[in-house]
Amino acid sequence: MTVWDKLIGQSAAAEVLTAAAEAARHIVERRIAEGASSAPATAADATPLEQERSMTHAWLITGPPGSGRSTAARAFAAALQCTGPQVGCGVCEGCRAVLADTHPDVTTSRTQKVVISIEEVRQLVSGAYAAPQEGRWRVIIVEDADRMVQRTTNTLLKAIEEPPERTVWLLCTPSPEDVLTTIRSRCRNVALRIPPADAVASYLVEESATRPEGPISPEIALQAARIAQSHIGRARPLAMDEEMRAIRRERITKIVRVRSAPEAVYEAKQLVDRTSQVAKDYLDREAPQAIADLKRTLGYDEKERIPPAIRSQIKDEEEKQQRIATRRQRDELDFALVDLLSFYRDVVVRQLGSEISVINTDLAPLVDELAAQSSTEQTLARMDAIAQARKRIAGNVPPQLAVEAMMITLRPQS
Template identity: 45%
Template sequence: MSVWDSIVGQRPVVDMLAAIAAGDPSQLAQSWLICGPPGSGRSNMARAFAAALESPDHGLGAEPTKATREVLAGTHPDVTVLATNKVTIGIDEVRDLIEKAEQSPSTGPWRIIIIEDVDRMLERTTNVLLKEIEEPSERCIWLLCAPSAQDVLPTIRSRTRIVNLAVPPTDAVADHLVRTEGVDPALAAQAARLAEGHIGVARLYATDEQVRADRDELVAGVLKLARASDAVLLAGALIDSAKAQAEVAVAAQAAREEADFRRVNGLGPEDRIPAKLRGAFNQIGKKDELKRRATRGSRDVLDRALNTVASIYRDVTVLQNGAEASVGLINEEHRAAIARLAGRLDRQAAVACLDEVAVARRRLGGNGNPTLLFEALFCALLP
């Protein structure tokens, strides 16, 4: 298993980073900004690069080394990943990372710090990070991840080497699902198409029938919008669905973390937690933390819903411009209803609907009230 096996549709970047990892360490940049749209695999790319840097064979061997396995499993002592489920990354979290970055690596050649979603940092938090990025410790490498360089303050991006990822082709995503998840090829192709190349969302659609059904109901609901009451009801159903999906995901994550805690500490599923471990164990199910995760998860579901709504009007414009043969439809299952909508709207109105989705996305990103902003969006989409 190669360190790069989890990377989908990014061959030019993989070739470049693999060569850099195997090259002269003195020529290696110590601060990186890995950019790519949601689902492009930027976090997986950072982990794979870290594994190649820490491994004695630079990730080029036929079999994974101990270092490779540890980095990819998240257990390597010299590789730290900050992956937040909160809306923003806190200043105390970054200070902890900086303290760790100043320590020498214990087993590998580098101490590597990966920050996912660095764009979630507030400006004052980013300023704390700035000096460390500008002058990294001698044996430390920073791998920052963001949707684009423009989502990061100029002071940070000007001090990093930027790597840009592309949206993976849907056929590459489908093949990945078949190989790694054992998904039926037809379902994998459908999931990749609906996810528009987003690897994580494609995996979700392929493995969770309820999530796939919720998406289908949203598309049908938008296509049936006829009056304001429809918009209000559809917004309410979407908010309820987002909350339910987030709660299920958070509960599953907490269960996995509890199981990992027990395994690491040599405890069985029913064993009593020793008093000395109880404080750390209780942090897993801490109410405030679960609530924060659920809020973040709900926002992620709603952001995915906006992508779904946008895909409807993207398909409308495809039909209006006679481009179906060349680019295809995302929502093939609803082609007849989309064709009827394309006949009712002129091209300017279809573009205006896409603009309304963009407005809703900005409001959601600004912590706007989800119910109100989706009610406003669906009312704006009324024919």
Template identity: 45%
Template sequence: MSVWDELTGQSDAIEVFRAAAASAADSDDAGNSMTHSWLITGPPGSGRSNLAFAFATALLSTNPDGDEATQRQVEARSHPDLAVLATERVIITIDEVRTLVASSQFSPSVARYRVMVIEDADRMTERTSNLLLKALEEPPPRTVWILCAPSEADLIPTIRSRVRSVRLRVPAVADVAKLIERRDGVDPEIALRAAREAQSHIGMAHRLATNDDARRRREQTLRSALGIRSVSDAVMAAATMLELAGDDAKAITLERDAQERESALRSLGIEPGGTIPPALRSQLKNLEEDQKRRATRSLRDGIDRVMVDLQSLFRDVLLVQLGASVELVNLSLEAELRAAAEASQPHQTLAVLDAIATARRRIEGNVAPALALEAMLIAATRKDHA
């Protein structure tokens, strides 16, 4: 089985990386065989990280299509020649990048290359980016950097000039559905609905297809928005959406937190339910602090997912109002969408979409989510938009 088989909808990008990996494997002079700094860009859910680790696997294997043993090591992030930086914080700290840059100077121990992956390169400040720039300008001959970001504009110009950029596109809904169906063993109809409602976001499609509660929370969010008739309804809907986003964030993090704690205790030689020696408590405290930071980010991401879902909802309303022959995202709510379309005008729906975009910018600028959501939903009650 090829390391590229689990990727979908990115045939052009896959060919670029497959050719680079083949060139690296065939070349006697590894220093000149391929580009040593890469940037993978694309919209959320397009598979940036999946492609990065597939490429890393191919580079670390003797076969450009990867081998099973190396693939297992890369998936476990345990390969000795792989270093990964993926932050759970809002930003990547300069100390994290400094440690990674120092590690990049080591020669590979078992593979032809040493591969450095930064999953969220857009989360670096300018000062941190400048530290990374020095490593990209003069990389060791057998070190390969793979950065991932939503777009080239998210990185400083000097870094963009040092990397080879590969742009991913949004996968087709049908392609994502087939991947979810094959990989997760779900019913084809559920896989197609999940892929459509996730708007081809592979990770979200997986969650919607395999988690009944996630589907229920999403539908409840949309129905609460459609039920707004007054300012008081808007305020109550905002509170409901925050609660649902919080529940979704907790569901995502709780299971992972428990697994991490169990793994940490096992690595420290402590039996489940056993007493933790005072000398080891600081290590668990550091883990708990990291988990709290991840929970904060997960909540922010959950609120933004609510915004994206609301955008899809009012986009559907607008399409119905305009009579466009384009498939709706939220087909399960078609009757409610048509009722909402009849109760308002296209210019009013556009104003609501503008309000959602404004709310996303405000929350990104650290405005309290409750206030931003209330202001956004109140816009949905107005009937006098110019």
């Protein structure tokens, strides 16, 4: 067992990060041996070999959704804090604490909101200047760093330009272009790739071996990995839940069979309503609990009248929960559009007579039907319409309008 076991299909990235963690250990150990452990331990202090391995204070971990950016960042953090004989052993106290998200010197910023606020980044920067308490490094992981606006990113810039001693920043984004050039130029980039579907399937089968319901079959695991396009987080529930797979098939089938403008408007409303329900369920179930927890933290229960002095904090929490719900709706809608995009990708594969395997093997008859009824140009236009809808929704166009325009384009043109 090592810290890299859950990083599927990323052997090249794991090799780079392992070498950097080994260099980091050399830096600290040499400082201790020299009796100067209190001095800044940076890559500038490294031997030529360590410099070649490029242990640095700021990393940009990039890759498409599902490639394992957060998993890679956490594994690297564990390797930096590892105290075992093999760097990244996965069994020492340092590794286990990081992987369990309980290490005092590893801070992870996860946002469920649409954007990361400047206040959150300021707190991270403030914490970056504290010396490590138990581990060898203070590590700060920022998941979804692309959700920082420019003003917020500028707050982070100085901490990266003038790094505190023994502090390492790990920023996770889909691509290097998702952060400012000034940030990108000060980070070392580690690019992840989409893992092979068979590797994801094997991992799901192995992971499910101890389930009370029994392990997932290799065939179902591979099908789930393919339709999730190797996104482990999405493949897992699809592999375990037949109902979820059936809902997905039904949703795609209804959309691609739309023939008239009224049908297009109706199916657009159905799709948006289903994804809106995700946000509503969150606001009904989880948001009230978060607000109640905040009130208890402030020393008030549900029956007490909230003093004016802390009403603003309650209001801020309510607005935060609303932003989280909005992001969940957008993510759910985007997942649905990506599923639809993968279907039309399969149609193009069939129309071009390519030997590339289709993604939606459970919808193969429908793929063949649509490939025969339309031209390659029509299919590509439909894919463009889906991509445009995703872009518009990301740009805060009302989802109903964006999806309606897409649906009108998807129907057969006379």
